[in-house]
Amino acid sequence: MKLNGAQILINSLQSEGVEYIFGFPGGAVLHICDALEAQNDITNVLVRHEQGAAHAADGYARASGKPGVVLVTSGPGITNAVTGIATAHMDSIPMVVISGQVPSPLIGMDAFQEVDATGITRSCVKHNFLVRDINEIANTVKKAFHIATTGRPGPVVVDIPKDKTIEQITPKSYPEEVEMRSYKPTVKASNRQIKKTAELILNSKRPIIYSGGGCVIGNASNELREFTRMTGFPITQTLMGLGAYPGNDELSLGMLGMHGTYESNMAMYGADCVIAIGARFDDRITGSLDKFCPNAKFIHVDIDPSQISKNVVADIPIVGQVNQVLEVLNKELKDKKFQDISKWWSQINKWREMDSLAYKKKPGVIKPQTVIETLYEVTKGKAIVTSDVGQHQMWAAQYYMFDEPRRWINSGGLGTMGFGLPAAMGAKLAMPGKDVACITSEGSIQMMTQELSTMLQYSTPVKIINLNNGYLGMVRQWQEFFYENRYAMSYMDALPDFIKLAESYGHMGILVEKEADLKPAMLEAFKQKERTVFVDIKTDPTENVFPMIPAGGAHCDMLLAGRDEMVSKDETDLNAV
């Protein structure tokens, strides 16, 4: 039987087991929309903005571990999606984006709604394709999913000219496997490196495990737990890694980096052995490279060889899938004798006593930290939490103790305001049985409020926890610290009434202006199983995120809450530890 290119495309997506396509139509993809409508396996989610489609697919992917799929039209369709694609790229999220292109004969003619989609997306995708032959559609889709989901995952764009979706052929069956001589992502860590690693670990006296998003995306949570518990080493996790190891566990020091805990950063500074697992030494983690972990040897496990020795030279590089590497390493270390690190722990516990996440409540104001703590309490720490970008994101990361991977969904690499709401929608579709909360603030949420409409149409009940501080708070904080309180462009007058906004989209809104109303409001919101509830909480506009390492500072130079002075390196003689 003859099929047109659009039908072949949809059949291919079905063969890949796709459940949802997040998309928005346009001239170049009308045949594809038509083919999508004619079947029932894949549900199309019609978003209100293509950036929302990409973020929703991204949230779906992060929550489920399966690739997210996006469909956009040519020209403005794909350019609108670029922010979402770049967001997924920076955080290594598997995603396949199908974009329509103008008909082949018009390519290069500045045709209506033509942009060079592969050119524009080239630097923010793992790979992209322009399909030139209808016979290549199925194979290209197969390759796209293969590339997006294997090795270090990432987004793949498949650009299809309209005429290729209209042409007809008798298709071959969908390829079962792909063979690409130029792409062999599976690598097994060398035994020699494992032995060397074990030796360094067994000899270290002040070790620290520094784990990142690779442990979440690479499904290495179990192996990481086993490794950490077997070694008894302290563990600190990056913003992207939270939840791979339970945040409440006594070996966990919390997050590290610019807004990491005092104990995490001090322990990094004092460590003699840093075991980096699926983390990439981002500048928000390392601060000044000159002063980064001055006494440490580095073990670096990552699936992407280009991450190793990019920012920090690894003493022992291990390229491999993190879960497999840890499994082998765990076997190697089993029943071995470790150094006595009790002195190291007592030092760390002293740092812990600084209680760097403590904050003072003020009568009459709601502290944003309290909001996150209340959310944690009300959801018993079991919700999937997405976030936007700003202070609220940092407070969410600091005060919601994630104890499972894939519960914390945020744009860490690109830091995209507007990510939270559509990502929550995608996460809810992926995990309909779970409570999903979107932690946001009045600045970020306004970048994507249109998706409230999509959320009604597709019944994705999400709880929006709006930490409404009336400011682009993170910007305001930097201006307070580094620009002598000149609050240029960080205050928004004329905010909408978020309750009415939510209601106008058919959702429920709850306004919280007093701390006493906070918990009841949240309980009420989560009781509403079928409804999206917008909880607009007026929080302290002056609160800042602490601890803070000013950009380019060292781990031992932290600003702590309630102190005017920088806490600089304490007097501890690490060699005595």
Next chain:
Amino acid sequence: MRHIISVLLENETGALSRVSGLFSQRGFNIESLTVAETSDSSLSRMTIFSTGNDRVIEQIVKQLNKLIEVVKVSDLTSQDHVERELMLVKVCPTNKDELEIKQLVDIFSCKIVDVTEKTYTIEISGKTKKINAFLNALNSAIIMEVSRTGVTGISRGKKAILK
């Protein structure tokens, strides 16, 4: 340090822009880049002449390897290799320069490949140093235009990029 990096990649449209885009995106240097099909028409071979310290070059090699269409990357500088560059230079000598040009062509053992009433086109190939030396030796006032291929190279002996 100067490095000559050979890249074997799928002979597909867009592959070249991925490589050049990578260099500009990450701020890597390109002194020259040459590319053409190999004996296997499905593969292109690219030679990139770049400069950077060891860590930069390590990143360049790793980032190139990461490109999906790249089959093999090899840093020729770290092995025994042969390298060549070809230059065409068009000059318009006055009568008194003519003898000097013929002498230079002899000394540098290059060829005059085209002659018109007023101009000579000279072809020279060799190491970059030799080409630069030839260019310096020519009276710059008579040079009309220069076209260089950039460096290409190949390893010596039994080793080949795919073996």
